[in-house]
Amino acid sequence: MKYNIIFLGGGQAGIFGAYEAIEKNPDAKVLIIDKGKMLTQRICPKEKIGTCVNCPTCSIIYGMSGAGAFSDSKFNMDYRVGGDVHTITGKEIVNNTILDVVKVYRKFGFTEEPTGLKYNSVMEEIKKDCIVNGVQLVDTPTMHLGTDGSRKLYTKLIQYLLDKGVEFLTEREVDKLIIENNSVKGVVVTHKGAEEKYYSDYIVAGLGRSGAKKMEELCKTHNINFENGAIDIGVRAEIPDIIMKDINENFYEAKMIYYSRNYRDKMRTFCSNPSGFIAAEKYNDFILANGHAYKDRKSTNTNLALLCTKKFTKPFNQPFEYATAIAKMSAMLTGGKLMVQSYADLKEGRRSTDERLARLNIVPTTEDYVAGDIALACPQRLLDNIMEFIEVLDKITPGFASADLLLYFPEIKFRSTRIEIDKNMETSLKGLYAVGDSSGYGSGLNIAAVMGILAVRDILSK
Ligand SMILES: Cc1cc2nc3c(=O)[nH]c(=O)nc-3n(C[C@H](O)[C@H](O)[C@H](O)COP(=O)(O)OP(=O)(O)OC[C@H]3O[C@@H](n4cnc5c(N)ncnc54)[C@H](O)[C@@H]3O)c2cc1C
Structure with a gap:
């Protein structure tokens, strides 16, 4: 035919x-x-x-x-x-x-109308904080x-x-x-x-x-x-809605781009889900973090990706395999689940444990994880970029860099x-x-x- x-x-x-x-x-x-x-x-x-x-x-x-x-x-x-x-x-x-x-x-x-078309005073304040802290706010109308x-x-x-x-x-x-x-x-x-x-x-x-x-x-x-194109690799962050309230209520999603000081790598927020849920994407021999939100079913957490865009130069020509190797290493450490670590534990240089996570205000919206140490699976350059980005975002969204920030590893966008x-x-x-x-x-x-x-x-x- x-x-x-x-x-x-x-x-x-x-x-x-x-x-x-x-x-x-x-x-x-x-x-x-x-x-x-x-x-x-x-x-x-x-x-x-x-x-x-x-x-x-x-x-x-x-x-x-x-x-x-x-x-x-x-x-x-x-x-x-x-x-x-x-x-x-x-x-x-x-x-x-x-x-x-x-x-x-x-x-x-x-039939819903898009958000983000008209600026109010809260949005102006957020945009001002982005400008002051060297962050580009890509504010586009969005339908949800x-x-x-x-x-x-x-x-x-x-x-x-x-x-x-x-x-x-x-x-x-x-x-x-x-x-x-x-x-x-x-x-x-x-x-x-x-x-x-x-x-x-x-x-x-x-x-x-x-x-x-x-x-x-x-x-x-x-x-x-x-x-060979770029790969986007990083973490899916999850934080109580109350920390993200201003952004969620006014922009629904605010896409932010930042170039790290140490490495000049492009960092960006991506796919923010107010009152959303963490999702696990399962492949044959690794697992990736993602997130989504329902119109009718709500959690009390916001999740969003913090991604580093990396383009490799010659002679390296296997970005896909590189990213996959990182994901496999993480899955090896967790027995095939997502790895989660609180930002406090990451900064302290110790692995998260279920016991320590239970002391936080935030309750994870997935059970597909093992508490661990992201530093064991994530290359230093990426981790440095992610931590620097979190500290910058904290200046725009106070409370972002708190202990109640959970980081699910790895989130990878294959565009290799x-x-x-x-x-x-x-x-x-x-x-x-x-x-x-x-x-x-x-x-x-x-x-x-x-x-x-x-x-x-x-x-x-x-
Ligand atoms: C959890 C999650 C949340 C997202 N949230 C958003 C969002 O809010 N907003 C947004 O703009 N984007 C979002 N995205 C990204 C968006 O879904 C994709 O960019 C979009 O679907 C891409 O469309 P596509 O047609 O290129 O590929 P896809 O929609 O992925 O479709 C590809 C199709 O190819 C099929 N396929 C794959 N391999 C083979 C094969 N070997 N043989 C035959 N068929 C094959 C697959 O089954 C699939 O149906 C999200 C993605 C995920 C995973």
């Missing part, structure tokens, strides 16, 4: 790309292939029985609607957040396409769907695509591409141990962070041009492969488009959707 467009990965980029294709050309034959299950079947046993049973394909990470399905779904309405594809396309096209995505959100039932809200939205959107004739194939893992005369012609996938082939002259690959390694493999196997794409998202292999997180240009829902749409617009024009 030959399709007009095949999407590899049914995440944010794939779903919004397919929507664009079917709206603009209702006769198009569109196929979405994903390693995970349909959204309605993405059920984590832990929700019922309380512990992770290590499913062969984790439903939290893999499956239709991608990482967005279980994400807090803060949708940033500005090109400056969520990736840097604007460095190729220009800013205006990204911002205009973001508005097109917002229209789809509205069509499928999300919540983990539950985003699931409702995607359920409707996927049903709409099914009704319009888009085909979905689940539990199929991308293996390799079919290529003729330096043009893509199809894809080979593995389904329950057997090989299957699907054909199209246009393939849009949006495999997300979970498929970033696979994307790199495809590039190496098929000589598709790419370069930066695929060479043109302004239409087409790679050096004719007909193959790279979009979303696995392209190396995306790290958020907004840019993934934009890239999926821009790729499809180019394909339709051909």
Whole structure:
């Protein structure tokens, strides 16, 4: 069977790309292939029985609607957040396409207005403190769907695509591409141990962070041009809501960027979840920290990532393996759980213990952790940067650098492969488009959707 467009990965980029294709050309034959299950079947046993049973394909990470399905779904309405594809396309096209995505959100039932549009005196004070302390505040309007809200939205959107004739194939893992005369012609996938082939002259690959390694493999196997990108590595911080009250109530999320004094490395806050929950992303042999927040279910803690962006120089060319090695070392120390340490213990140079954590005001919102010593798994340069950043954030949010700050290690954003794409998202292999997180240009829902749409617009024009 030959399709007009095949999407590899049914995440944010794939779903919004397919929507664009079917709206603009209702006769198009569109196929979405994903390693995970349909959204309605993405059920984590832990929700019922309380512990992770290590499913062969984790439903939290893999499956239709991608990482967005279980994400807090803060949708940033500005090109400056969520990736840097604007460095190729220009800013205006990204911002205009973001508005097109917002229209789809509205069509499928999300009606709330964005926060962060108008400054009040508290926001002005926060911005002033950022300026005084050398921190850049990236204040963009943000819509917040919540983990539950985003699931409702995607359920409707996927049903709409099914009704319009888009085909979905689940539990199929991308293996390799079919290529003729330096043009893509199809894809080979593995389904329950057997090989299957699907054909199209246009393939849009949006495999997300979970498929970033696979994307790199495809590039190496098929000589598709790419370069090593940066990795983001750090901790997920958790702190009582009352410390973050001003920021949470006025910005919902305030993205802050800081360059460390000692190493000049870029540090940033990312994905802040007021009254949220810590999430554990399980991979085969390591585990990563993350966080999310529901619209209806609340904790009394805020969690946010404190990340260091590191780009390596030649001859080193294995940033993915480097970050993975750190994650594996941490998992080795904890027996496969997240490592948590209170900031007080980290500063004192001693491991945290359950007994010492129990003396704090804060109660962790996950049980997927072992109290330990982050310094045993985290390289000194990263740890120095994280601690310096925490002290600077304390000047903007008094109380941040307290004993009640819990640090979950490691949080890593794999953006290691930066695929060479043109302004239409087409790679050096004719007909193959790279979009979303696995392209190396995306790290958020907004840019993934934009890239999926821009790729499809180019394909339709051909
Ligand atoms: C817990 C969490 C919270 C987040 N919160 C936010 C937020 O609030 N705001 C925000 O903007 N972003 C957030 N993000 C990031 C956001 O979800 C991603 O940037 C976005 O989903 C990227 O879209 P994508 O289409 O590139 O990839 P994804 O949505 O990850 O989709 C990739 C798809 O590819 C599939 N896949 C992977 N490997 C293979 C393979 N080998 N074969 C076949 N299929 C494969 C996966 O199953 C998945 O469905 C969060 C992420 C997480 C994990």
